[in-house]
Amino acid sequence: MKKLLIYPAIDSTRLARIEDVSDQLTVCNASELSAALTEIKDADAFFGKISPELLAAAENLQWVQSPTASLEHYVFPELVDHPCQLTNMRGLFYDVIADHVMGFVICFARNLHRYIRQQTESNWQPIGGVAGKPNFVTGPGQVSEVDRSHLHLSDCTLGVVGAGSIGAEICRRAAAFGMQVCAVDPIATEVPGVVDEVWNVDRLNDLLDVSDFVVIAAPHTPQTEKLFRTAQFRQMKSTGYLINIGRGAIVDLTDLTAALQNGEIAGAGLDVFEIEPLPAEHPLWQMENVILTPHIAAASTHVPERHLETLLENLRCFLADKPFLTPADKQNWF
Numbered sequence: 001m002k003k004l005l006i007y008p009a010i011d012s013t014r015l016a017r018i019e020d021v022s023d024q025l026t027v028c029n030a031s032e033l034s035a036a037l038t039e040i041k042d043a044d045a046f047f048g049k050i051s052p053e054l055l056a057a058a059e060n061l062q063w064v065q066s067p068t069a070s071l072e073h074y075v076f077p078e079l080v081d082h083p084c085q086l087t088n089m090r091g092l093f094y095d096v097i098a099d100h101v102m103g104f105v106i107c108f109a110r111n112l113h114r115y116i117r118q119q120t121e122s123n124w125q126p127i128g129g130v131a132g133k134p135n136f137v138t139g140p141g142q143v144s145e146v147d148r149s150h151l152h153l154s155d156c157t158l159g160v161v162g163a164g165s166i167g168a169e170i171c172r173r174a175a176a177f178g179m180q181v182c183a184v185d186p187i188a189t190e191v192p193g194v195v196d197e198v199w200n201v202d203r204l205n206d207l208l209d210v211s212d213f214v215v216i217a218a219p220h221t222p223q224t225e226k227l228f229r230t231a232q233f234r235q236m237k238s239t240g241y242l243i244n245i246g247r248g249a250i251v252d253l254t255d256l257t258a259a260l261q262n263g264e265i266a267g268a269g270l271d272v273f274e275i276e277p278l279p280a281e282h283p284l285w286q287m288e289n290v291i292l293t294p295h296i297a298a299a300s301t302h303v304p305e306r307h308l309e310t311l312l313e314n315l316r317c318f319l320a321d322k323p324f325l326t327p328a329d330k331q332n333w334f
């Protein structure tokens with residue numbers, strides 16, 4: 001018999017799905033910390049918010065499942081030193097976050113974010129054109145400023161930093177829009193059918209040189225913390241856009257704000273921030289070339305079921321003594 005402790009407690013429907021996994025399993029669903037502290041003593045496995053206090057009370061813990069993909073606010077020194085295996089919730093959001101990224105890309109390419117602002121003012125103003133002019137059509141073969149101000153995605157390159165499950169799906173979607181695609185990653189070597197050679201991270205500058213859209217889909221690790229500072233923005237094309245759906249800590253917000261103010265890059269689409277919520281007085285809120293979403297790129301009706309399926313699959317692996325579906329590196333937070 002193995003014992004799984006869940007804390008904080010989950011609802012009865014999900015609890016029943018977990019209990020159904022095996023009759024060799026006892027599940028304890030603790031709503032109070034005092035109960036969790038007692039129950040963790042002989043627990044083999046834990047799902048939820050572990051803390052140094054809970055870990056110190058555990059005498060037999062072999063597996064801890066985090067409720068989130070990212071681990072930077074989850075891992076603490078005692079957990080790193082503890083012999084238990086850690087798993088996380090990665091690989092659940094690949095399609096919906098890739099959709100979110102393509103939303104940013106299309107808005108910037110076609111100026112939709114600016115037209116939405118103009119619509120609220122009943123303002124007919126082709127971007128690059130003249131206010132109030134009926135349309136932008138010029139003679140055959142003549143390319144107008146309005147034409148130049150609206151990107152053709154098949155002329156653009158999208159570069160992904162972190163070609164994991166989300167990054168690879170972004171590559172696939174961008175390629176389906178006719179874009180050229182490249183990526184850097186310390187482990188992944190290809191995105192089958194889309195990127196024949198994923199570059200090593202030491203080629204980040206090459207990616208920044210060629211990309212019209214730079215998309216961060218990497219985790220927050222000691223190696224990625226503040227990976228994007230002034231030097232990286234200067235390396236990007238001045239017409240390039242930065243999109244961050246990975247983690248806020250990867251991008252220095254002060255440097256990004258300066259790069260946008262100085263025209264060193266063309267714009268930014270951000271779902272994650274160094275400080276969340278982004279303070280109301282932050283200058284990014286007011287920038288016309290910035291699209292902000294409040295860390296909701298993964299929000300979807302499908303994701304909660306995928307969360308549960310990942311927990312159930314890792315639980316089956318644990319009970320069968322097989323390799324976990326989503327093992328996490330405690331030293332490197334992923």
Ligand SMILES: NC(=O)c1ccc[n+]([C@@H]2O[C@H](COP(=O)([O-])OP(=O)(O)OC[C@H]3O[C@@H](n4cnc5c(N)ncnc54)[C@H](O)[C@@H]3O)[C@@H](O)[C@H]2O)c1
Binds near residue numbers: 070166184186224271
């Ligand atoms: N915006 C959101 O709501 C949201 C939701 C889920 C996940 N995320 C973030 O997205 C990240 C990626 O998720 P995933 O499911 O694709 O995870 P994943 O583990 O499948 O992929 C992460 C990839 O990043 C690579 N990587 C690690 N260090 C790197 C570095 N220094 N430079 C470039 N690449 C590096 C890894 O090798 C891996 O291939 C998560 O860690 C999380 O931080 C954000």
Ligand SMILES: O=C(O)[C@H](O)CO
Binds near residue numbers: 068070298
């Ligand atoms: O890491 C995750 O699981 C998502 O970004 C939600 O925090």
